[in-house]
Amino acid sequence: MTPRRLFPIAVLTSVLVLLLAGCASSQEDAVDSRCAGRVDADRRPECASSARWSEEWKESRTVLPPAPQDDDLVPIEAPRAQAGYDYFIDRKSISRGADGVMRYTVVARSPSGTRNAFHEGLRCFDDTVRTYGFASSDGVLRPVTTDQWRRLANDGSRGYQDYLGNVIMCDRHGYAWDPDKAVKALTSQYTAGGVRIERQCMDVQSCGVHNRHD
Numbered sequence: 001m002t003p004r005r006l007f008p009i010a011v012l013t014s015v016l017v018l019l020l021a022g023c024a025s026s027q028e029d030a031v032d033s034r035c036a037g038r039v040d041a042d043r044r045p046e047c048a049s050s051a052r053w054s055e056e057w058k059e060s061r062t063v064l065p066p067a068p069q070d071d072d073l074v075p076i077e078a079p080r081a082q083a084g085y086d087y088f089i090d091r092k093s094i095s096r097g098a099d100g101v102m103r104y105t106v107v108a109r110s111p112s113g114t115r116n117a118f119h120e121g122l123r124c125f126d127d128t129v130r131t132y133g134f135a136s137s138d139g140v141l142r143p144v145t146t147d148q149w150r151r152l153a154n155d156g157s158r159g160y161q162d163y164l165g166n167v168i169m170c171d172r173h174g175y176a177w178d179p180d181k182a183v184k185a186l187t188s189q190y191t192a193g194g195v196r197i198e199r200q201c202m203d204v205q206s207c208g209v210h211n212r213h214d
Contacts, residue, residue, distance in 0.1 A: 060097040067139035081159030084111040124170035
């Protein structure tokens with residue numbers, strides 16, 4: 001074969017490589033587009049390999065729900081939360097935004113009977129949480145504008161957060177559950193993935209590892 005014929009073949013090979021690379025890049029961009037913002041209407045495992053979704057995430061506007069009513073409060077188990085406190089979730093407050101954030105109101109009752117309420121947002125994809133609203137004894141939620149996203153607490157006065165993230169609100173891939181599933185998990189003592197909650201777990205981490213299934 002003469003050098004004259006080798007050149008066109010080399011050019012053709014280079015063009016083919018570029019086309020294949022461009023196709024791969026387009027496929028990657030398509031995945032990133034689908035994963036941007038982690039819209040959780042459909043759980044997409046392929047998003048785990050997307051490197052740019054976090055940069056494209058946009059937080060939705062939060063509207064505070066009405067004050068929680070006693071009939072709507074569901075007790076939750078949080079083994080490492082503040083000793084002596086009782087914690088409840090307002091089942092009517094649970095929602096999932098277009099930004100993939102699970103929003104809910106939690107009521108904390110102290111041993112003396114004092115109650116405080118927090119309307120929070122939980123980002124399943126990076127295990128962080130922030131407070132959108134706070135209510136004291138009157139139960140009326142008022143906006144909190146200074147709070148930032150922070151890691152889920154697993155002990156102390158907000159030790160319920162890690163339990164919610166691992167057991168009730170999120171699946172093991174980091175996607176938010178449908179709110180109806182989360183409500184059923186609260187009321188039926190099953191996780192949103194259908195695994196029975198072990199009430200005798202010694203710590204919240206073992207509960208989460210055992211129950212965080214989809």
